[in-house]
Amino acid sequence: MRRIADLYPREAKTEAKDAAVIADAARTMPHALRSLELTDEITAELTVLTGFEQDLAAEATRTSNRIRGPATPPKPGGVAGDQHHRTPGRKPGDPRNRAPRPRHDPRIEEIAELTTRAPLATADVARRYGVGERTAQRLLAAARLRT
Numbered sequence: 001m002r003r004i005a006d007l008y009p010r011e012a013k014t015e016a017k018d019a020a021v022i023a024d025a026a027r028t029m030p031h032a033l034r035s036l037e038l039t040d041e042i043t044a045e046l047t048v049l050t051g052f053e054q055d056l057a058a059e060a061t062r063t064s065n066r067i068r069g070p071a072t073p074p075k076p077g078g079v080a081g082d083q084h085h086r087t088p089g090r091k092p093g094d095p096r097n098r099a100p101r102p103r104h105d106p107r108i109e110e111i112a113e114l115t116t117r118a119p120l121a122t123a124d125v126a127r128r129y130g131v132g133e134r135t136a137q138r139l140l141a142a143a144r145l146r147t
Contacts, residue, residue: 004032111143 005013005021025032036042107129114120126136 004029105139105142107139108142108146111139112146115140115143 004025005018008017008021008024022033111120111125120140122133122136122140125131125140126133129136129139131139
């Protein structure tokens with residue numbers, strides 16, 4: 001297998017490279033490969049070897065996480081690794097979750113009462129209450145909704 005792999009110069013040995021080499025060799029040079037009959041003993045050995053590989057990978061991940069763990073900052077709303085914090089942000093019942101209430105402005109009631117007597121222009125409202133034109137338009141619109 002190694003001699004066949006040497007025919008394919010690449011940068012590193014990987015499982016993907018080995019699979020490509022074996023597939024290409026089986027396609028182009030079937031005489032170079034020998035058949036392998038799997039017995040229960042060979043199957044057991046391969047199972048043990050793959051189990052070792054999986055254990056090593058899991059141990060490497062555990063070690064990496066253990067080393068990285070203290071260096072990571074705590075998650076918002078809890079300590080690092082707190083698995084009970086499922087919903088980030090505001091909790092149910094938080095008063096900040098309410099929808100914004102319409103602002104109560106006493107000027108709106110007064111303007112609504114004045115518009116029932118005589119029509120008011122935006123400039124009249126702006127002058128009377130000392131507000132800008134845009135605020136006067138909003139006050140008039142709110143007053144019209146109340147009548």
